[in-house]
Amino acid sequence: MPDTSPRHIRLTSHAGGYGALPIRWGAPTAAERGPIVGTTSKPSHRNVIGTHSGSYSVYRALAVAAGALSREHKPDLTNTSPTDFIGPYPQWTDPARIVSLDPWGARVAEVFAGEIAAGYDIRPTIAVTKAHVILPEVIDALQKGRLKADGTVLTPGGAAMVTKAAIEPVWWLPGVAQRFGCSEADLRRVLFEETGGMYPELVTRSDLEVFLPPIGGLTVYIFGNPQDLANPQVELTARVHDECNGSDVFGSDICTCRPYLTHAIEECIAGAQRGGVGLVAYSRKEGRALGEVTKFLVYNARKRQAGGDTADQYFARTECVAGVQDMRFQELMPDVLHWLGVKKIHRLVSMSNMKYDAITQSGIEVGERVNIPDELIPADAKVEMEAKVAAGYFTPGHVPDTDELKQVKGRGLE
Numbered sequence: 001m002p003d004t005s006p007r008h009i010r011l012t013s014h015a016g017g018y019g020a021l022p023i024r025w026g027a028p029t030a031a032e033r034g035p036i037v038g039t040t041s042k043p044s045h046r047n048v049i050g051t052h053s054g055s056y057s058v059y060r061a062l063a064v065a066a067g068a069l070s071r072e073h074k075p076d077l078t079n080t081s082p083t084d085f086i087g088p089y090p091q092w093t094d095p096a097r098i099v100s101l102d103p104w105g106a107r108v109a110e111v112f113a114g115e116i117a118a119g120y121d122i123r124p125t126i127a128v129t130k131a132h133v134i135l136p137e138v139i140d141a142l143q144k145g146r147l148k149a150d151g152t153v154l155t156p157g158g159a160a161m162v163t164k165a166a167i168e169p170v171w172w173l174p175g176v177a178q179r180f181g182c183s184e185a186d187l188r189r190v191l192f193e194e195t196g197g198m199y200p201e202l203v204t205r206s207d208l209e210v211f212l213p214p215i216g217g218l219t220v221y222i223f224g225n226p227q228d229l230a231n232p233q234v235e236l237t238a239r240v241h242d243e244c245n246g247s248d249v250f251g252s253d254i255c256t257c258r259p260y261l262t263h264a265i266e267e268c269i270a271g272a273q274r275g276g277v278g279l280v281a282y283s284r285k286e287g288r289a290l291g292e293v294t295k296f297l298v299y300n301a302r303k304r305q306a307g308g309d310t311a312d313q314y315f316a317r318t319e320c321v322a323g324v325q326d327m328r329f330q331e332l333m334p335d336v337l338h339w340l341g342v343k344k345i346h347r348l349v350s351m352s353n354m355k356y357d358a359i360t361q362s363g364i365e366v367g368e369r370v371n372i373p374d375e376l377i378p379a380d381a382k383v384e385m386e387a388k389v390a391a392g393y394f395t396p397g398h399v400p401d402t403d404e405l406k407q408v409k410g411r412g413l414e
């Protein structure tokens with residue numbers, strides 16, 4: 001049992017530790033950049049605000065409180081190294097390109113071996129592995145002849161071969177502030193205040209520029225050779241997808257999220273089989289980053305309003321409940337593409353203007369935009385689709401006017 005008896009609380013809200021290694025964000029090599037040290041067992045070694053594992057850091061605290069986890073536990077990283085090498089790419093050392101993840105995060109055991117041997121608790125913030133993904137929609141595409149098994153990208157049983165990477169958020173605050181057009185001081189103050197004062201170092205330790213925020217991260221699924229992502233000569237099919245548990249996992253038909261995701265996966269498999277490479281980046285930004293409680297409240301407000309659920313009121317109802325229409329702020333999203341070395345997306349499977357603008361403004365070229373085929377739009381999701389198209393989302397088809405939007409109706413609650 002770990003010692004969880006009362007003891008002095010060691011505040012880290014003021015400098016005074018020794019042995020903390022400096023971080024020089026964007027430095028040309030890992031050694032010059034320095035490791036991210038978010039350990040809680042040796043406060044003097046810490047060089048960041050917050051700690052590892054994103055939102056799961058709170059569960060780790062529970063495990064310590066429950067006596068299930070020793071405060072002193074250090075991960076044994078034997079055999080955990082990445083299955084595929086990614087980078088380093090020139091974008092890794094450009095502080096304007098990557099501000100919300102640690103590009104060296106998958107390779108800490110290798111590039112910071114000396115510091116780890118010297119006793120620093122340095123943890124990977126990225127893990128890269130391989131998997132077979134089996135989806136009923138892909139099996140259906142195989143049975144209907146839209147996809148063909150080749151035994152390399154797709155097996156006859158419908159399993160797609162992927163390399164996947166899980167990425168925790170690592171924010172370099174000066175760069176994050178710049179993306180959002182605010183001062184670093186204002187960003188730090190608001191992050192402190194709006195989390196109920198969770199991280200005093202945000203306001204007391206301006207010398208600490210890196211924050212490990214307690215939020216969800218993202219996962220990338222790569223179809224084909226991961227190194228090809230950085231080669232603009234190789235056709236890249238890509239989707240950046242924001243989490244929607246109701247549709248992605250449970251098949252709720254009020255939105256197009258899962259059909260869009262599985263359509264993108266089908267396109268990625270077909271692209272990889274043509275000699276290209278496919279990429280799905282999946283961000284934990286549930287319900288436009290408003291969360292699922294807000295999302296379900298909005299569903300009720302939409303379906304109970306006078307006149308029922310109509311496309312012309314789609315964005316208004318979200319704004320009534322949440323105060324904004326969307327909190328995903330795609331400004332940080334392209335970072336993962338730069339981590340993978342992407343310079344050109346030949347086929348972007350998305351209708352979102354916000355995603356398209358963020359990607360192209362970050363310096364990545366986009367060729368064709370691929371939207372979801374009409375036959376894949378679920379019964380109750382027409383309201384969302386038509387509202388988005390009218391609001392300026394990409395479509396190769398007809399853009400409805402105000403009167404037409406009023407006619408697009410969803411189901412009632414009963």
Ligand SMILES: [Zn+2]
Pocket residue numbers: 244247248255256257258
């Ligand atoms: Zn959805």
